[in-house]
Amino acid sequence: MNNSAIFELHRGSLPLLVSVPHNGTELPDEIAARLHPWARNVPDTDWHIAKLYGFARAMGASIIVPRYSRYVIDLNRGEDDVSLYPGQNTTGLCPLVGFNGEPLYLPGQEPDETEVRQRVEAYWRPYHQALQAELARIRAEHGRVLLWEGHSIKGEVPFLFDGRLPDLNLGTASGQSCQAATQARIEAVLTAQTGYDWVANGRFKGGHITRHYGQPATGVEAVQLEISQRCYMDEASFAWDEGKATALQPLLEKMIVAALELHTKG
Numbered sequence: 001m002n003n004s005a006i007f008e009l010h011r012g013s014l015p016l017l018v019s020v021p022h023n024g025t026e027l028p029d030e031i032a033a034r035l036h037p038w039a040r041n042v043p044d045t046d047w048h049i050a051k052l053y054g055f056a057r058a059m060g061a062s063i064i065v066p067r068y069s070r071y072v073i074d075l076n077r078g079e080d081d082v083s084l085y086p087g088q089n090t091t092g093l094c095p096l097v098g099f100n101g102e103p104l105y106l107p108g109q110e111p112d113e114t115e116v117r118q119r120v121e122a123y124w125r126p127y128h129q130a131l132q133a134e135l136a137r138i139r140a141e142h143g144r145v146l147l148w149e150g151h152s153i154k155g156e157v158p159f160l161f162d163g164r165l166p167d168l169n170l171g172t173a174s175g176q177s178c179q180a181a182t183q184a185r186i187e188a189v190l191t192a193q194t195g196y197d198w199v200a201n202g203r204f205k206g207g208h209i210t211r212h213y214g215q216p217a218t219g220v221e222a223v224q225l226e227i228s229q230r231c232y233m234d235e236a237s238f239a240w241d242e243g244k245a246t247a248l249q250p251l252l253e254k255m256i257v258a259a260l261e262l263h264t265k266g
Contacts, residue, residue: 003126007066009134014060015142016260017134018053019209020150021075021127022046024066031072034109036102042069044099046152048240052232053150055249056256061148062134066127071095071104073119075127076149076207094119101159135213135220144219146182146259149210154235155228161203167196167231171206171224177214178221178259185258186223193251196231223259225252 025042032040050065057063066075077093094116098104105111111119138145155165170186172178183200190198206214206224214222229235232245 003130005067006123006126007064007130009064009130010057010062011134011137012057012060012062014062014260015138015145016056016059016061016148016256017131017138017145018056018061018063018148018150019131020046020049020053020063020065021207021209022066022070022151023050024068024070024072026068027072028068034105035071036104036106038102039071039098039104042071043238044071044153045069045238046150047229047233047238048245049150049152049227051240052152052227052245052249053252055253056148059253059256061256062138064127064131064134066123068123073123075124076151076209078208078212079120079124093124099154099157099159131209131213139219144221146178146256147209147213147220147222148256148259149206149222149224150227151204151207151224152227152229152232155230165203165226165228166199167228168198169202169204169226169228170198170200171204171210171226172201172222173206173211173214174201177206177210177216178223179216182221182223182259185261186255189251189254189258195247196251221259225255 023046025045027040027042050063053063073094079093094111096104096110135145135147168190172183175183187200204224204226210222210224213220232248233239233241
């Protein structure tokens with residue numbers, strides 16, 4: 001399988017790479033046949049998130065978008081499958097349950113460890129190699145790079161968290177994945193608006209990509225934004241809501257522009 005069949009990489013001109021690792025919706029036939037019928041609809045997708053960040057591509061950002069669903073493999077987990085949130089419900093590198101807590105696979109059809117390793121090599125590793133190479137290319141050109149992790153999730157998922165998730169959930173690995181000044185600039189944008197509630201480093205502090213690649217001392221900063229899907233789509237039907245999305249996008253752009261301020265200065 002060649003890389004173009006696994007993901008799309010658009011190379012831009014800014015010191016900015018947008019990664020949307022849970023945007024993919026496709027399932028290989030042999031995996032789909034082993035899933036419960038409801039799971040074949042991949043309900044836990046970060047629906048339309050690449051479309052939501054279309055403005056960033058127009059600004060000059062690089063963007064990497066996977067083709068396949070997180071049910072094939074979760075690109076935002078380490079290949080060692082260590083839990084990112086110890087003691088809390090979560091899903092794995094090759095998930096066996098959905099966000100509803102129900103099994104994804106028909107009885108006896110779950111992937112064994114050999115298959116998991118095969119999926120790592122076929123899907124996970126090429127994505128991460130491309131991500132790392134693009135970060136290196138941008139850093140070589142600009143001296144530094146901002147990795148923006150775009151994510152979304154239903155605003156209420158009892159299996160994963162209690163109650164209602166804030167509209168916008170900023171994650172910086174508790175301040176470790178970016179400079180303090182970068183986080184402060186983003187938070188200043190969020191504080192200045194009143195249309196959306198938000199939190200920094202709450203339930204979502206940043207996944208593997210944010211934590212692994214965000215190394216501010218080396219010129220690579222990483223930020224994750226988990227958006228409650230009610231902010232730009234219909235959570236029940238998974239349909240894109242043009243009005244909601246159009247209202248949200250200017251704020252997302254302001255956040256990114258603010259985060260890039262340190263990067264765009266000489």
